[in-house]
Amino acid sequence: MNIHALRLFYYVAETGSVTKAAVRLNISQPAVTSQIKKFEKELGMPLFNPQGRGISLTSFGAELAKQAGNFFTYEEQIEAFVEDYRAGRKGKLRIAATYLPANFLVPGWAARFKAGHPEIEMVITTTNSQLAFEQLKRHEADVAFYGGGAEEKPDDIDWLELFEDELWFVVAPSHPYANCTVTLPEMMLEPFIMREEGSSTRARLVSLCTAYGLKPPQVTLQFSGLGEVIRSVMSGYGANFISSLAVREFVERKQLARVRVEGIRLKNNIAICTRRNESLTAALQQFIEICRTPAPEM
Template sequence: MNIHALRLFYYVAETGSVTKAAARLNISQPAVTSQIKKFEKELGLTLFNPSGRGISLTSFGTELAKQAGNLFTYEEQMDEFVEDYRQGRKGKLRIAATYLPANFLVPGWAARFKAGHPEIEIEITTTNSQQAFGQLKRHEADVAFYGGGAKEKPEDVEWLELFEDELWFVVAPSHPYAGRTVSLTEMMREPFIMREEGSSTRERLVSLCTTYGLKPPEVALQFSGLGEAIRSVIAGYGANFISSLAVREFVEWKQLSRVHVEGIQLSNHIAVCTRKNESLPAALQQFIEICRQ
């Protein structure tokens, strides 16, 4: 079916006038009349009854106009749908985030974004760094938020660093090392409570020991989440090597104490990562702008 001719017919039927339809479409009246006649010939059916003045639709013409109206209304809805996606008003953001940004940064950013983009669906997956980058590469996530060492930066991602965050050694206030300065060798003799293998902070600790020729500490308790590891240290057992973002409030409330280790000052890089050489949807660009602010 000739959709252009169908549109001409629909406007004539809707306005009740060839003249009005021609003005609306910005073409000449004879051109409209000629194309509708060709359309009737193509269909093999009559659209208009003979009429001295105005127009009169046949029963088929009436039904076709109704169907055409549904089609063009849906077309307008599709245009609006596409434009909403183009402008970042609708859509879905799939976010993969390592534990640090997922627990302490992304929730606030997502809340601010949703306040201005209520029709954007946000799906956040909390995982370790290896899995976060894997989801990004496999197109299972649109963006990955990372907290860890810059050496872990994959070659095939765009890396936008937001800020740096210190890494602290912490223990319970009752621990002998609480508030003290000790050597790295002394610190590594303590049992540690850490997240699972593959977490960036645990790998940073192992790398630190390798650099100084020390055996990594015993991981006496292993958890899949930050909160569980922190609460175990607060309860009085072992030590943790962790982001200051995660424990700063606990230190201020005197539920945890820092241990200063001689000559050791490390930090996490908080970064937003996307696939290289790929244009970003408007909604994702707007989300990242909120994070940068």
């Protein structure tokens, strides 16, 4: 069907005048009349009843005008949706985040973003670094938030570093090493409570031991979440190697204690990761800008 001719017919039917339709469309009246006659021939049915002045729709013409009105209204809705999506007012953001940013950073950023983008759907998945990168590469996520070592950076990922925080060894306040300085070999003799394999921090601990020619510590308890790890160490058993962002508050409240290890000072990179050479949607660009901007109370 000739959509341009359907539009001409709809405007004639809506305005009740070929002249008014021509003015609205900014074309000549004879051109409107000619194209509608061709349209009637294409359809094989008359759209207007012959009469002197004014127009009178046939029953088919009246029903077609109604259907055309629905069609063009829907077309306007689609155009509005495209414009809203282009401007970042509508759409969906799929976020994969490793445990550190997922627990301590992304919730605040998401709340600030949603306050100004109520019609954007946000789906946030908490996972380890390996799976976060896989979701990003498989287009199952639009962005990944990573907390870990920069050496894990994949070659096909764009990496925007937000800031760094320290990695700490922590124990319960009652532990013999609490608030003490020990050697790395001494620390590695302690039982450790860690997250599952695939965790960036656990991989950093293994790499640290390898660099110093030491056997990695025995992981005697393993959890899939940070909260469980922290609470287990607070209960008095074992040690943990963890981001200061996750435990600083507990250390300040003396629910956990740091153990300083001679010559060891490692940093965690907090980064936003996106697929290389791929344009970002307006909504994602606006969300990333919020993540880069300190909150008003900070």
